[in-house]
Amino acid sequence: MLDQADTIAMDVPPEADSGPTRAAGEEKKIKTTGRVTVNKPIITARDVNVRYGDKHAIKDVDIDIAYNEVLAMIGPSGCGKSTFLRCLNRMNDTVDIARVTGRIELEGHDIYDRKTDVVTLRARVGMVFQKPNPFPKSIYENVAYGPRIHGLARNQVELDEIVQTSLRKAGLWEEVNDRLEQPGTGLSGGQQQRLCIARTIAVSPDVILMDEPCSALDPIATAKIEELMDELKENYSIVIVTHSMQQAARVSQRTAYFHLGDLIEVGETERIFTNPRHKLTEDYLTGRFG
């Protein structure tokens, strides 16, 4: 499975690359600075365009996501980073007017292919939202929801085990193991968000997408989630959209900077923050706008 992914990765510098599927003669408006490819990508996105009606929200974005990395996507509000994130598990399908073109592959399989089952895709590419959104059910049922609909457990014992493991991985087990039957909505904001992470982990995805997961949380809860992301990347690839540049610097290995629907610059997080090459990236990082 991994070998197949290898063959799709491109080791060509992006500056010289116009993308495999781009129509000839169509000029890319803004060329991404830095290397968009990685050696062993789990997800490769090429020429991704998103339009909401007349609005062109994402313009010709190429980027790879590696195994076991945290990729941070930053940029001013409305730059399209959340929109791009939602392309990766086809959450844009629920928006009537959204139209996605281009090619996004998960381990070599086109996720927008007719033959791709969106249910399976979303089980493999989980998502955590900006506002914690536990279901109005018990803590246990919140975590058991995914395993139940996908039939991951053959019996109650296995289900209990999945729930416990997921809550442990999400660092919530110690806090809630004595009240699993209480409603998930009764937890604090930070606990709710970790419950949502546990819920996502329970279906054992390969990739976890996080859309500003800490923006509704206080600093202590934020620190816990960031710590958690560091542990989770041992087993999962994580893509996080964040408005906090410090957070991007703390948790990610690579950072992508979006501006008005264009992917401006991608690179090692340390390099981006210490030595941004593109003027727009530098302006944003030094607080000149955004």
Place this chain on the structure above:
Amino acid sequence: MTTPMLALVLLMLIVAAFEAGRRRAFHVAGNEFRSLHSRPRYYGSYTALWCIIPALLLLVLWLSLKEWVITSLVIAELPAALRSQSPGQLDLLVNDIRNQVATGGAAADALPAVAIAVDRYRDLQWLSYTAMWVAVLSAGIVGAGLAWRRIAPQFWARNRVEGIYKGLLLVCSTIAIFTTVGIVLSVLFESIRFFNAVPVLDFLTGLEWSPQTAIRSDQVGSSGSFGAVPLFAGTLLVSFVAMMVAAPVGLMSAIYLSEYASSRVRATAKPMLEILAGIPTVVYGYFAALTVAPMLRDTGAVLGLSVSSESALAAGLVMGIMIIPFVSSLSDDVINAVPQAMRDGSYALGATQSETVRRVILPAALPGIVGGLLLAISRAIGETMIVVMAAGLSANLTANPLESVTTVTVQIVTLLVGDQEFDSPKTLAAFALGLVLFLVTLLLNVIALHVVRRYREQYE
């Protein structure tokens, strides 16, 4: 010199008062226009309101008391012999006097004392009219004048006017409340009269309903029997059949419209569904009686079942159809109130649309849906027209929807239709039934609103 004429004069007075107040505001402000606390039109409104409110209060008071005052004055002047009659006969006499006044003077064959009274009545009436004009107009003028004199740059007219508006709105809202209280009390008192004749327990637990009572004491037979259980059972049966139709169909159409339908389908389907709610219940009634009931009877005949031509099933089915838009629009609101974040969370875990509906949206919306269904039940119980036409009149105590049953509302209608005396247990029974109906639907509504409200707070 009629009352509408007076209203017209008052209207002109208001306009004049408004204008006078406004001008005075300009006048007292002089060149220092900005020194006025409120804008000039507030001073005008203040003057106008002080003109109209005392005048109207006095007018209403006068019109409601006039008759009583004149009558008592006339009675007081009657000869002692006439005055000392029984109250009933005195009432007749007063009515006679009023009739003669209305027809233009004392009748030729009237007693001299009565003829004097008629003349006196006419004089007093004329006096009252004149006095009313004078009193009402002077009240308006005095009120406006007092207000006018208070106008000064530092007078807070705006706040006063707002205060008066608030008071007017309060009065209007209390009218609705007092009306409700009045209706409840009148039903309650008539019911108490009924329960003096028929014990409460007999009424609530009796199994026999046959409200024919003897009109004269020498009549035999129909002693009347007021056991309302068959009516309650019939009402419940019809409502049950109605809910069996309305709950699933309404709920599922709400789910389709809010979760599955594209915005184009929703834009046409929703108004279409709401047209159902606009059909008069009378139309549903003859649809039930003339189309559905015969159809059911014929179908029953084919299947070898005996279906009464006025069956609980026919009435219930049509009532169910009538309630569908009610259930679906309430459920639709509740389902739409479930935050999009819940759907996103479920979809992001790879749930299908129907899994999301079944496992997330419906459980989250359930309290609200239950509340909506309770409201629908209370409508079904109180529905009258369809059952009058399609359910029948015979008070059968049965659970078989193919038989004819009768409901509380049908019986209220049949008890009160036509010429009736309103002091026999037969007609008073209608009030007792109405009271039970009122209490049951009130209880259902209170529970339903409570449930719905608690649910709404959950996501805020």
